[in-house]
Amino acid sequence: MxxxxxxxxxxxxxxxxxxxxxxxxxxxxxxxxxxxxxxxxxxxxxxxxxxxxxxxxxxxxxxxxxxxxxxxxxxxxxxxxxxxxxxxxxxxxxxxxxxxxxxxxxxxxxxxxxxxxxxxxxxxxxxxxxxxxxxxxSSMRAELVEYSRRMKKELFDKETFDCGVCLEPKKGSACYRMERCSHVFCIACLQDYYNNCIKEGDVNNVKCMSTECGKSSNRKKKDRLLSPKELLQIPIAREQVDRYATIKRKKKIESDPTIVFCPRTWCQGAMRTDKYPKITDVSQMDGSDSEPEEEDPAQHGGTDGPDGPEKRAIGVRGMERLAVCEDCNLAFCVICLASWHGDFVRCEPRDATQLTEEDQASLNFIQKNTSPCPYCSVPCQKSMGCNHITCTQCETHFCYLCAAWLNPDHPYAHFNDPKNKHCFQRLMDGVEGDLANDNIQFGGRRGADQVADFWEQEAMRIQMEVNDEDTR
CATH class of the missing domain: 3.10.110.10 (Ubiquitin Conjugating Enzyme)
Structure with missing residues (x-):
């Protein structure tokens, strides 16, 4: 040849x-x-x-x-x-x-x-x-990073995927691949779900929608929330992402016992802290700013708080008492909540008698009408449904009747165990919610308050009967 x-x-x-x-x-x-x-x-x-x-x-x-x-x-x-x-x-x-x-x-x-x-x-x-x-x-960085991003997008757009929610086949150009887990969903499903979560304030569900995501055979970890930066890439509207970041930060601050709030009634902003920096640009808040690894509440049996410092009152010395409001810039003492009085002034914690009438009424309502999460102590109120509750703040499973921690793998065993006399076979008690069921009997702290209220009312009734007899 x-x-x-x-x-x-x-x-x-x-x-x-x-x-x-x-x-x-x-x-x-x-x-x-x-x-x-x-x-x-x-x-x-x-x-x-x-x-x-x-x-x-x-x-x-x-x-x-x-x-x-x-x-x-x-x-x-x-x-x-x-x-x-x-x-x-x-x-x-x-x-x-x-x-x-x-x-x-x-x-x-x-x-x-x-x-x-x-x-x-x-x-x-x-x-x-x-x-x-x-x-x-370093002169090659921008070109190579942009090339990798562009090629990844071009190849992804040409493929066809079955959306993990609507299960319909969609071109990659109409889909989004999650950054951490690589699960694929169509953009329309993601936007509908995340916009609804943010609108309702349910930011703890702004995570991958796959039922398999986050599962580990060795240890269960809390699902990682999406970063604001990734939400913008889906894309979710900027104002929605701003709301998401703001609510998430607010929840973190309110559940942190080390944070003290401004004593001015017209302000009540949080103290400045490097732990929760003010939000300036959500487009720069990537995965490292999103959700830190947290311990599983199951490791604590649901009764102990998370590891870390608790809020200190007595024993705080010197400049450690100084806090500055992040909103109105008031410098105040974290002990007595008065305007900053210097290092060498002795002060005492403000007691409950200094609560305003409005604050006291709010506190009384919360104590009477909510059950605290056994892990983070956030007050929870049931509007309807069974007594297996999941805390919206830390996602701990607990019993609404007695506030006991429930094993997330077998949450209903608590209601089927005769040893739990107060909650046995009471899973559906009060299914219509607290406001429609004033006569529901609770256990734990809330149950003790109910008993105390009952006997206080009984004492008042008996005293009134005695007074009536005396006036006759």
Missing amino acids: DLGDERTEELDTLQSIYPELVLDPNQPYTARLDLLVAPTKPLPVTFEPDNDVQRLAYLPLLHLHIILPAEYPAETCPVVKVSTSPSWLPEHVLNRLADEANSIWEEYGGGTILFSYISSMQEQADASFGLEDLTLA
């Missing part, structure tokens, strides 16, 4: 396998091919001198420039030039990839080897060319 015909046949066959192969009409037996570089595991790239590490899922294409000499394939190997643009792959790696054409040709003992060589290049690209990490100049 004529060698020229053998080279032509190999290039034609190769082009049928790789349609993107470009033959040079001005230089016979010359071809160019670009290979996608998508490592199986994203490649950590350190950009110096900033030492900024980025894990890139896609890197700029590998360019193969192939020349078939007249003596190929019988007497010599193809000439291959390998390059990237920009030049992100080290020179010694490029030389090794080019030399591999000769190694494969010798291994085959002559003959056509282009398909085997290109297949080897693609396999090495998938394996990051044997690189465990890469160090590049």
Whole structure:
């Protein structure tokens, strides 16, 4: 067979396998091919001198420039030039990839080897060319990060996915892949669900909607909430994301016993703290700002509070007593709640008698009409449904009747155990809610308050009867 015909046949066959192969009409037996570089595991790239590490899922294409000499394939190997643009792959790696054409040709003992060589290049690209990490100049950072993001989006848009909610097949361009878990849902379903959660203030459910997400065979962890930055990418409207971030921060502050609030009745803003910085730009609030790892309430049996410092009153000394309101900038003492009086003034905690009439009425209503979460102590009120409650703040499962912690794996065992005399077979008691069932008997702290109220009313009734007898 004529060698020229053998080279032509190999290039034609190769082009049928790789349609993107470009033959040079001005230089016979010359071809160019670009290979996608998508490592199986994203490649950590350190950009110096900033030492900024980025894990890139896609890197700029590998360019193969192939020349078939007249003596190929019988007497010599193809000439291959390998390059990237920009030049992100080290020179010694490029030389090794080019030399591999000769190694494969010798291994085959002559003959056509282009398909085997290109297949080897693609396999090495998938394996990051044997690189465990890469160090590049910071000047290349923006281009490479943007390229990886753009390629990821382009390839995703061309695929078809079954939405995890509506189960309908949708093009990737109409879908969104969750950053942490890679579950895919259509954008319409995500927007409908998250907008409703934020509108209702149920920010603890702004997380992946997959029932399998967050499950671990070794340990159950609290589901991670979506970051404001990711919500904007879905996209969720900016004003909704602002509301989400604000409510989430507010819930954190209100459940933190170390936070003291401004004593001014017209303000009552939280004290300044680095723990919960003021929200300035939600587009910059990424995963690191979202939801820290928290201990499972089950580890505490639902009765102990989370680890960490409790609010201190007596024993706080010196400048530790100074707090500044983040809203009105009032400097005040965390002990007596008066305007800041300096280090050397002795003060005492403000007692309950200093509550306003309105504050006292609110406190009385909360104590009488809510059951506290056994983990975070947030007061919860049931509007309807069974007595298996999930706290909206920390998602602890507990009994609404006695405030006992419930095992999330078997929450109804509590109501089926005869040992729990107060709650036994009372799962559906008060199903219409507190306001429609004034006569429901509770246990725990709330039950003790009920008993105390009963006997107080009885004492008042008896006293009134005695007074009536005396006046006759």
